[in-house]
Amino acid sequence: MATRQGSLKIVDVQRIKSRGALSVTESRILIMRKFIPVVISIAVANPTLYLIAAGLGVGKLINHHSGGVDGVKYLTFLAPALLATAAIQTAMDETVFTTIQGFKWGKVFYAMNATPLSGRQIANGVFLSAFLRTAFSTVIYGVIIDLFGGFSSQRGWLAVLVGLLAGSAFGALMLGISAWIRNDDQFFNILGRFIMMPLFLFSGTFYQLSTLPIYLRWVGWASPIWHATELGRYMTYGHHISFVMFIVHFGYLFAMLSFGLWLAYREFEKRLGE
Amino acid sequence: MDKSEILIEANQLVKRYGDFTAVDGINFQVRKGESFGFLGPNGAGKSTTMRIIAATLTRTSGGITILGKDPEKFGPEIKAHLGVVPQTDNLDQALTVEENLYIYGRYFGLPKKFIKPKIEELLDFAQLTDKRSVKVDALSGGMKRRLTIARALISEPEILMLDEPTTGLDPQARHILWDRLFRLKEQGVTLLITTHYMDEAEQLCDRLMVMDKGSIMAEDSPAGLIKTYSTKEVVEVRFGSDRNAVVAPQLQELVERIEVLPDRILMYADDGEALLHSLSQKGLHPLTSLVRRSSLEDVFLRLTGRSLIE
Numbered sequence: 367m368a369t370r371q372g373s374l375k376i377v378d379v380q381r382i383k384s385r386g387a388l389s390v391t392e393s394r395i396l397i398m399r400k401f402i403p404v405v406i407s408i409a410v411a412n413p414t415l416y417l418i419a420a421g422l423g424v425g426k427l428i429n430h431h432s433g434g435v436d437g438v439k440y441l442t443f444l445a446p447a448l449l450a451t452a453a454i455q456t457a458m459d460e461t462v463f464t465t466i467q468g469f470k471w472g473k474v475f476y477a478m479n480a481t482p483l484s485g486r487q488i489a490n491g492v493f494l495s496a497f498l499r500t501a502f503s504t505v506i507y508g509v510i511i512d513l514f515g516g517f518s519s520q521r522g523w524l525a526v527l528v529g530l531l532a533g534s535a536f537g538a539l540m541l542g543i544s545a546w547i548r549n550d551d552q553f554f555n556i557l558g559r560f561i562m563m564p565l566f567l568f569s570g571t572f573y574q575l576s577t578l579p580i581y582l583r584w585v586g587w588a589s590p591i592w593h594a595t596e597l598g599r600y601m602t603y604g605h606h607i608s609f610v611m612f613i614v615h616f617g618y619l620f621a622m623l624s625f626g627l628w629l630a631y632r633e634f635e636k637r638l639g640e
Numbered sequence: 641m642d643k644s645e646i647l648i649e650a651n652q653l654v655k656r657y658g659d660f661t662a663v664d665g666i667n668f669q670v671r672k673g674e675s676f677g678f679l680g681p682n683g684a685g686k687s688t689t690m691r692i693i694a695a696t697l698t699r700t701s702g703g704i705t706i707l708g709k710d711p712e713k714f715g716p717e718i719k720a721h722l723g724v725v726p727q728t729d730n731l732d733q734a735l736t737v738e739e740n741l742y743i744y745g746r747y748f749g750l751p752k753k754f755i756k757p758k759i760e761e762l763l764d765f766a767q768l769t770d771k772r773s774v775k776v777d778a779l780s781g782g783m784k785r786r787l788t789i790a791r792a793l794i795s796e797p798e799i800l801m802l803d804e805p806t807t808g809l810d811p812q813a814r815h816i817l818w819d820r821l822f823r824l825k826e827q828g829v830t831l832l833i834t835t836h837y838m839d840e841a842e843q844l845c846d847r848l849m850v851m852d853k854g855s856i857m858a859e860d861s862p863a864g865l866i867k868t869y870s871t872k873e874v875v876e877v878r879f880g881s882d883r884n885a886v887v888a889p890q891l892q893e894l895v896e897r898i899e900v901l902p903d904r905i906l907m908y909a910d911d912g913e914a915l916l917h918s919l920s921q922k923g924l925h926p927l928t929s930l931v932r933r934s935s936l937e938d939v940f941l942r943l944t945g946r947s948l949i950e
Contacts, residue, residue: 373721373796374798376796377721377748377750378749379717381749382747382748385749390747393732393735393743393746396735396739397734400734473728474730476726477730477731477744477791480722480724481744482719482720482747482749484715
């Protein structure tokens, strides 16, 4: 081998302390690049299918019979909910699989932790990569909604930002929970069937939450999709919400984001040090 | 000992998990440029000690410094100078050989212009140049191990830590790996190795710490340990599993020390051939007999009353 310079000369610990998380994100992007056709197909195919089926098919029926929902055409009403759902789904995929892979299946987090990277930095790096992928998918979703005529004005893009906030909040929570659970045998089944599906169906996605019987509305109240959808509808076409509820919706999403990151930092550090 | 030459120093180091004591008040020092080994069976506390040194596990009590620093206060600063080869490979399965080296360099915050030529050097060192674009899961066990070692060298560490480096490898792959580790030793890299293979310990380590149940049983060079705790030669005799125990008292009369194992009896002597001759003069004719040099296995047996690999 060539003459060594030695780690004392070449490794800059201060730089790692301030920017180390970015190297974890870089590793995730390196992997995502290999699956770029899949990432793009999912990002494009999902919204296209949904918009054709729900937006145009069901929408046509609703628009024809009642002239739309909430004073706007059905696709405009639906758009913020679809964006929030897509953002949440992408953020969940990227955080849950990566975290369980990192701790259990491939143990790559332990390899990262053998370098100067801390558990908190690894969590931040995974979170940032999930955020970037979610932003990528959500923007594509926004473009397709726009092409379908789903945004009544340029304000429609605000729903993309709110969707991204909801995705980040739920992604952070999933990051923390995936690091916290030790036995993931049934985790994916539970997550897909008993969490994602009800959240999608009962969050005022296809109709206003007030349409549901009172005993089912709590699903929406707990769901980041509902909070993001209400905000998105308010911002994009002026759906009525009170100032208090405006604060509650934002507060809920920020609280979920903060709690998720707090749990993730705690569990990443704890698990790597066990 | 010159204080500046000491890279690692442990003082009454203890690690407990509830009631279980994994490391029980051990003391040791590792000097710059030496190849230091922890020898002991599974569960001896070797890997726990390694993880404390690697700043990924906190101690219960006692003191330890690595490069003069406490790992609980200066984790990243210490880890910046370590290359860690864990017991189980944790390469990134989704990446190629080359990408694994690249991204590990990035975890150390190294610039791309440093990493690129370093990758060529390490691929050559690990004899993986022609596998550079292959995904990790397509590599053999030996190749994965070499890649893990190459990966640990990307940051030119002061100390290379290898936890059971050749467990699960076939003899040929082990010898290739030993050869690579020898080269590092020649370059002055400090090696810290845990193993339960006595031949590996003899081959690679300048100095050894024999561990059992969290404690240090002895510490010296491999030759020094053999000299202190065993005889020059060992005669292995088999009388059949039923008779071994029956003849053991007679054998005991001929030498200072014997070890009765389930399948054979070990007799410790400086002249094995002469001992065999005495056996036959006594009318004792084993089914098989073998004279060999003493090994670290004999040292371990002497120190703990148990075999290394059980």
